[in-house]
Amino acid sequence: MSESTPTGSTTSARGSSSKAAARGGSRRHAGVDVVDEEHRIHEGTGFAAWLFVLPALAVALVFVIAPFVNTVRLSFTDATFARPGSFVGLEQYRKMLADPAVHTGLLNSSLYVICVVPFMVILPLILASLVSGNSKILSFFRASFYLPVVVSTVIVGLVWTNILAPKGVVNAALKSVNAIKEYIPFLTDRWLLLFSAMMITIWTGLGYYMIIYLAALANIDPGLYEAAEIDGAGVVRRFLHVTVPGVRSTMVLIMLLSSAAAFRVFNEIYVLTGGTGGVGGQDVTMTMLVKNYGTGLNAKYGYAGAVSMLIFLIVGSLIAIEFLIERKMSKDA
Template identity: 60%
Template sequence: MSIATETGSVGRAARRALVPGPSGGPPEKKIRSSLHDQLTPWLYVAIPIIWISVFSLIPFFNTIRLSFTDSTMLVPGKFIGLDNYKRMIHDPHFINAITNSSLYVVCVVPFMVLLPLMLAALVAEKTRIMGFLRTSFYVPVVMSSVVVGLIWTNLLDTKGLINNLFKALHWISKPVPFLVDRWLLLFSAMLVTIWTGLGYYMMIYLASIANIDPGLYEAAQIDGAGGIRQFIHVTLPGCRWTMVLISLLSSMSAFRVFGEIYMLTNGSGGLGGADITMTMLIKDEGTGISARTGYAGAIGMVMFVVLGVLVLVQWFLEARSDDE
């Protein structure tokens, strides 16, 4: 009996020795398991990292390199220091482009901040008719730039719908040069930008309004506040930091404007390039057989610095909001 007991004990001990515990197992298996745990997360992000490196980081650093050379499309060029940046100061095309882009920001951003907020406040109620209106306002956002360009070109042309309507009402004796006059063309492009962006920013505001405590509206209503006073004293403060975010997004988008003016001018930038913007100037200087890729790179770096300043302003404002 004692022999059998001892035999069973030996067998159980042997089985326990064969089965590894929580920290047991051969060292080689531990190393493989550790490497597997470390490499697996990188496999999920490998493709995005490669994509960003190939199509963003490498071109960015190459642009920095080109901005200090006199490179063209056919000639690699040599190092010339800050000559490209000095040339920009005296280049009337660059002065015109940065003026138009800056004016675009000044004129478009206030409308992009306020109009979508008012629209969002009007259609925030969850009813069928409001859902239809929200969809209608969002339709221009999903339209292609080609379709938008064709619509507004036909509307604003000298023989377009708007000029024909003005003639029929006897408001004008000759067509309004919406697509020819420098300032009318620039402001027409701003109108197209506002029209296409209202729905997008409206949706952001709708999400912000949904996070406002409904009790605040009820309290304001009990105090006798009407719709306008509720908007001023409840909606505006509740969407304060969303307004800051949208001002940043719309500023960056306005400074990088390309499609609207390109479509309305058929790629010419207006008569003599008077309405050309920064992105259009980079495209003109950096493409074609006679392209000056070094100079285009320098213009691109100036644009990068301007957009970087806008991002830093946003970070500063967000930091202040966190402190408060």
């Protein structure tokens, strides 16, 4: 009887260890099953994500990437409407840099950026600050300022063409009060036409950028305005020291968007000049040059491609500079 006890305890210990091993094995198998299941779920989610992204990638490939690659290719050829052309290296770029029309287009497009962008950054912010609120009258003003955005630029240009015509509303009003003796040539003078187009661009773009600013203003803590008001800050000081710092990143974004849009301006100039680019083509812009050289039976696809690449490089440089400014401002903040 005294020898049976160790044997029984040994048997029970072995049974316990076997059960523990079985439980450990089952836990290990369960862990492996969970990992496999998570892996399968991850693979399934990744595949579904690609299915959602695929249509956008297909659109970008067909309408953005492929045309861009083709434009780059054409810029190194002498292709025209009549023939596919052959490789000519940098010849089209050399011709472009010596072309007086390109010089005029660069000057006009650069002036457009310099004159339009400051108004596009500042005026919409002021408007957004004035119309931000929940009252019905402010909603009416927001809708009124946004209305030109939804109207076609061509229609806007035609309306302003009639307003600025020699016997249009502006000249007739000035003539009726004897403010002028002769009609002002808004549509035939080079600089007056260019600045008239800038005014139309600013007028049509105010509402769009105002909406972007309204979204940024909604993220500013109202307590900051209350604290500034308690400290005795007036409307102007609250605007400069609370509103402007609060929308600083948005201002850089709008500077970027408006710079790219201003350099690529087309509709306003095209409609006001009737597609001629002004008297002697003096008001032609870079985008109009692409249209002039790249369409019609006399189209020079290779040359138009070179002009397009110049526009791409300039706009890309503007975006890069403003991106660097944004990064520096973010680090300093």
